[in-house]
Amino acid sequence: MSTATLTHAEAHSHHDHHEATGWKKYLWSLDHKIIGLQYLFGSLAFLFVGGGLALLLRWQLAFPSTQVMPDGNVGNPLSLAFINPQFYNALFTMHATVMVFLVVMPVLVGAFGNYLIPLKIGCGDMAFPLINELSFWVWLASGLIMLAGFFVAGGAAAGGWTSYAPLSSVAAYNGTKIGQTLWAAGIFINGLASIMGAFNYITTIVNMRAPGMGFFRMPLAVWALFITAFLLLLAIPVLSAAGAMLILDLNFGTNFFNPAKGGQPLLWQHLFWFFGHPEVYILILPAMGMVSDILSVNSRKPVFGYRAMVYAMIAIGFLGFIVWGHHMFVSGMNLVLSAAFGVSTMVIAVPSAIKTFNWLGTIWGGSIRFNTAMLNALAFVSMFVIGGFSGIFMASTPVNIFVHHTYFIVAHFHYVLFGGSIFAMFAAIYFWYPKMFGRLMNETLGKIHFALTFIFFNLCFFPMHNVGLGGMMRRIADPTAYEHLRALQPINQFITIAAIGLGFSQLLFLYNFFRSLRHGEPAGKNPWEATTLEWTVDSPPGHGNFATTPTVYRGAYEYSVPGHAKDFIMQTEPPDPDLPASALARSRPVPVG
Amino acid sequence: MSSAIVTAAHDSSAPGAQRFTLPKFGMLVFLASEAMLFAGLIGGYIVLRLAQGPGNWPPPGAPEIGVKIPPTFLNWVMIINTAILLTSSLTYHWGETRMRKGGSGLLGYGLTALFGAIFLGVQAWEWLHLKHEGMWLDTYGTYGSCFFTMTGFHGAHVFLGLLAILLVTWRAILRQMRLFSGQAPTGSHTCEELTGYYWHFVDVVWIFLYSILYVV
Amino acid sequence: MIYVILWITGITGILVFSTMIYFIVKYRHRGGVGAIHSHGNNTLEVVWTTIPVLIFLGLAIYGNEMWGRMRMQKAPADALQVAVVGEQFGWNVRYPGPDGKLGKMDSHKIGKDNPFGIDPNDPDGRDDFTTYNDLVFPVNRPVQLHLSSKDVIHAFYVPEFRLYQDMVPGRVYDFVWFRADSVGSFQLACNQLCGQGHYKMFGKLAVVPDSEYEAWAKGKAPSATASLSSSAEDVATVNR
Ligand code: HEA
Ligand code: HEA
Numbered sequence A: 001m002s003t004a005t006l007t008h009a010e011a012h013s014h015h016d017h018h019e020a021t022g023w024k025k026y027l028w029s030l031d032h033k034i035i036g037l038q039y040l041f042g043s044l045a046f047l048f049v050g051g052g053l054a055l056l057l058r059w060q061l062a063f064p065s066t067q068v069m070p071d072g073n074v075g076n077p078l079s080l081a082f083i084n085p086q087f088y089n090a091l092f093t094m095h096a097t098v099m100v101f102l103v104v105m106p107v108l109v110g111a112f113g114n115y116l117i118p119l120k121i122g123c124g125d126m127a128f129p130l131i132n133e134l135s136f137w138v139w140l141a142s143g144l145i146m147l148a149g150f151f152v153a154g155g156a157a158a159g160g161w162t163s164y165a166p167l168s169s170v171a172a173y174n175g176t177k178i179g180q181t182l183w184a185a186g187i188f189i190n191g192l193a194s195i196m197g198a199f200n201y202i203t204t205i206v207n208m209r210a211p212g213m214g215f216f217r218m219p220l221a222v223w224a225l226f227i228t229a230f231l232l233l234l235a236i237p238v239l240s241a242a243g244a245m246l247i248l249d250l251n252f253g254t255n256f257f258n259p260a261k262g263g264q265p266l267l268w269q270h271l272f273w274f275f276g277h278p279e280v281y282i283l284i285l286p287a288m289g290m291v292s293d294i295l296s297v298n299s300r301k302p303v304f305g306y307r308a309m310v311y312a313m314i315a316i317g318f319l320g321f322i323v324w325g326h327h328m329f330v331s332g333m334n335l336v337l338s339a340a341f342g343v344s345t346m347v348i349a350v351p352s353a354i355k356t357f358n359w360l361g362t363i364w365g366g367s368i369r370f371n372t373a374m375l376n377a378l379a380f381v382s383m384f385v386i387g388g389f390s391g392i393f394m395a396s397t398p399v400n401i402f403v404h405h406t407y408f409i410v411a412h413f414h415y416v417l418f419g420g421s422i423f424a425m426f427a428a429i430y431f432w433y434p435k436m437f438g439r440l441m442n443e444t445l446g447k448i449h450f451a452l453t454f455i456f457f458n459l460c461f462f463p464m465h466n467v468g469l470g471g472m473m474r475r476i477a478d479p480t481a482y483e484h485l486r487a488l489q490p491i492n493q494f495i496t497i498a499a500i501g502l503g504f505s506q507l508l509f510l511y512n513f514f515r516s517l518r519h520g521e522p523a524g525k526n527p528w529e530a531t532t533l534e535w536t537v538d539s540p541p542g543h544g545n546f547a548t549t550p551t552v553y554r555g556a557y558e559y560s561v562p563g564h565a566k567d568f569i570m571q572t573e574p575p576d577p578d579l580p581a582s583a584l585a586r587s588r589p590v591p592v593g
Numbered sequence B: 001m002s003s004a005i006v007t008a009a010h011d012s013s014a015p016g017a018q019r020f021t022l023p024k025f026g027m028l029v030f031l032a033s034e035a036m037l038f039a040g041l042i043g044g045y046i047v048l049r050l051a052q053g054p055g056n057w058p059p060p061g062a063p064e065i066g067v068k069i070p071p072t073f074l075n076w077v078m079i080i081n082t083a084i085l086l087t088s089s090l091t092y093h094w095g096e097t098r099m100r101k102g103g104s105g106l107l108g109y110g111l112t113a114l115f116g117a118i119f120l121g122v123q124a125w126e127w128l129h130l131k132h133e134g135m136w137l138d139t140y141g142t143y144g145s146c147f148f149t150m151t152g153f154h155g156a157h158v159f160l161g162l163l164a165i166l167l168v169t170w171r172a173i174l175r176q177m178r179l180f181s182g183q184a185p186t187g188s189h190t191c192e193e194l195t196g197y198y199w200h201f202v203d204v205v206w207i208f209l210y211s212i213l214y215v216v
Numbered sequence C: 001m002i003y004v005i006l007w008i009t010g011i012t013g014i015l016v017f018s019t020m021i022y023f024i025v026k027y028r029h030r031g032g033v034g035a036i037h038s039h040g041n042n043t044l045e046v047v048w049t050t051i052p053v054l055i056f057l058g059l060a061i062y063g064n065e066m067w068g069r070m071r072m073q074k075a076p077a078d079a080l081q082v083a084v085v086g087e088q089f090g091w092n093v094r095y096p097g098p099d100g101k102l103g104k105m106d107s108h109k110i111g112k113d114n115p116f117g118i119d120p121n122d123p124d125g126r127d128d129f130t131t132y133n134d135l136v137f138p139v140n141r142p143v144q145l146h147l148s149s150k151d152v153i154h155a156f157y158v159p160e161f162r163l164y165q166d167m168v169p170g171r172v173y174d175f176v177w178f179r180a181d182s183v184g185s186f187q188l189a190c191n192q193l194c195g196q197g198h199y200k201m202f203g204k205l206a207v208v209p210d211s212e213y214e215a216w217a218k219g220k221a222p223s224a225t226a227s228l229s230s231s232a233e234d235v236a237t238v239n240r
């Protein structure tokens, strides 16, 4: 190679790092792909922890152990005696904390963000590899700190994942001073990891795109992660500030949230939800981006309305910061303000609608291949729509009063979180697994896993709408304590059985995942015949990703272009000199109808 | 030689792109996040303060820290301390300018470190003084909580900044030694530039904090 | 309202899912048939942006009007005034005596022995009487609530009445009022996580004919500031 390149490399040698070998590679590596895999394995492990907690709390709901019969016996022979009410509260608190901060965020943002961004924009690594690796370990530490709560005096935090003050901030009220402090500290540290990831992603995407990779040639997955990174960057620190205040209140006698001393409990809620609503979009935007890619590849069609998709995501990102009050309609904040938040929440549903219709537009007229990834992606779209619809109910202030804090809401967020984020996670894993490990996952097992998950998921969470409208409150350890809920108890037991089915279906996924590492069919470079840059390199890609910097000549979605032999054109393929330039610039207009 | 690095390095120095190097860009993005951290604290402060109603802030009996006319002794101390912190930004800038022109910048950086240390020292003195007067995290309702938490968060940032500046000063000493021995200083200025961004940011935050905690 | 939304989401839901299923079946991969090439269509984008905008605007306006009617109207002057103050884990309830007036509540005075934050010298409060976990409302008569809390956030929730309001300590909420239109007995539930006894923090709530209410109220002895709560504390302790 020319000396020019060499001097270049020398001049920047402080960037240099070498590939570690053997098991060390998986503990401490600066390669974004390894870091992505670390995040993937870490959060899959936590998925089973969080799911295990969910199954325990479901068991308690079906067979409560607190109901004491007149004769003094515990009412139900099936009940698990160790789940007392305080422990139940800790269960759902930690279930949600684990799922949100240790599963969905790290898997979508940490694992796929790290793995895909450099590969998809055509560069060798993240801008700051060292900070990247640090963020993984800081994240892992935060998870262990939060879970440590189960082993301290008083038990784990039990104030709900929203940790409303003053229950959370006054030790005498919650009885879990240490657990709650560990929770807040964990959230703070978790935030550090997220921020490290976020500015790394933004710097990388803005500065390190391969030649020709204009912003509007980036795959939607990258766009989504880009916008998500901004949300992380601006929303997380507010939660960190609130978490710090909570720690001070609990341990050092400050009075931020203590009304007895002039503090404001609602301040916690405002700070939490100012973070909390952008957070839910942090949990769904990357999913939306990846699903868009998967739908397009497997329909053999360009994404319908690519720019509209991008603008819709930007709009969601912006609007996400001004709707937080819809979680506080009944908190007694200013009533006119409530009305305004109701309106802004309705507005944010519009870009979601745009995205939904564009997904439909994408599969319309396609030539759809129903592999496991595609099935999960389609499930994502439909489940997100159901979850979004229930969101509309709750955004309407008068209806919200009726359903607030009932299982209707539990149904809503499991539809968007499991139905949305987790199905997207499965889709993404099935889709990029061959790139990550060089082998395909087993399709038959994958389809069985999908079918079981889809069925049990709906059996589990759809009835929650009904019990919610029936007036069942969330966060109660024993529904049978209430007269109006006793009639609903069979439904609760049904839900629990479905939840167990859902949980055990995931074992199939694990089996498939680990079996395919050894026995999967070799994948080759581009098993799905996709167009984006990651499919131009080996599976798994070598250290440094690209032997030479790729040059990008076209957008990310050139499928079924008329007049081409193959039904896909790689982004790196130079323009065909035989075609007039105008034919490349504009695609064939489509008749409406 | 790893091709990854060539790619990355190549891109970051691609023509037309770079007013900012990668680390500088990253630092700016990171500071946006830091700004939100203080925005959260300041927002909380405003809510808590307004909730007390007019006339109750500071609460009756609390030590007087707000600026008075004529200023009290404590007022003067904090005004001067603020001036010192702001000056330290200027000295830092001066150090950087000298460094870019081929000097060591030692004097500018050294003064910055000194001013930063003085600022922290005075801040600590103020804390002890107020504590002595009976104001602490848990007294005077939310008044003490806000004051110590916000100045504490800022102080922690100044402290980290100060560590970075000590590093920068040490590098300046090395550079000065090379100059004495007649060699030209070499090496990148990234470390100095990043520290500079951070330090100026911490200063700006202090302007906000000083205005709402002491003046308004 | 809820039915309006149900119709709207129901219809869009059916449309979206049937299109989706139709597309899925119609455009499944078959040998020889390729995909259409299309990057999108701006007219369509505009159409499917505008329609939801209109629907949502309509919903927002309708919803807010209803919100205004529910929460921003003043209670009628003859409404029965009742104070309810939550604590871990039970309800302090205070009814006006024969004068029909409640003592004035001051959230700053709420404390261990004074759950309602009432000035002992307030003449209006002298004849008030209190109960614990026990509410009785006359049917067909407006009732205005004064809600607050002694310690953490609780929420006043009667599922059958569509009634819900958080009670944040340090404030008194007095914009909630309602009129029960049939007699019956119900449960008042706490619907904001307030600690380990949250799940069983409920009170008895009866709606009775006017005469029965008067008789019930007469039988109660006035209590100036204190409540039954201290004597009733063991009722509220939680069995583990
Ligand atoms: C991934 C996470 C996620 C996502 C994407 C959303 C999306 C939305 N959410 Fe949800 N939400 C949560 C996670 C999420 N939410 C969680 C975790 C909670 C509970 C927190 C807690 O208390 O613990 C919550 C709670 C919550 C509340 C508070 C309820 C309460 O406590 O009283 C509200 C109220 O407005 C709400 C509304 C919405 C709306 C309007 C959307 C919209 O963005 C949805 C928009 C999408 C669609 C509408 C579907 C597609 C559109 C069409 C097909 C067009 C046509 C549609 C119509 C004409 C209707 N959510
Ligand atoms: C991404 C987020 C996410 C995900 C994926 C889930 C997944 C599940 N959730 Fe959760 N949930 C939340 C986020 C999530 N949840 C949030 C934010 C809350 C609010 C908490 C609050 O109120 O503060 C909540 C609350 C919540 C409640 C309400 C509790 C209450 O209010 O009292 C319930 C009740 O049914 C529930 C159930 C479930 C079930 C059955 C699953 C299932 O999908 C889980 C499926 C199971 C697995 C995937 C694991 C399989 C593992 C095994 C088979 C092995 C078992 C191993 C051992 C036991 C060691 N969740």
Ligand code: CUA
Pocket (backbone or CB within 6 Å): C086, C087, C088, C089, C153, C154, C155, C190, C191, C192, C193, C194, C195, C197, C198, C199, C201
């Ligand atoms: Cu009181 Cu829940």
Ligand SMILES: [Cu+2]
Pocket (backbone or CB within 6 Å): A276, A277, A280, A323, A324, A326, A327
């Ligand atoms: Cu929200």
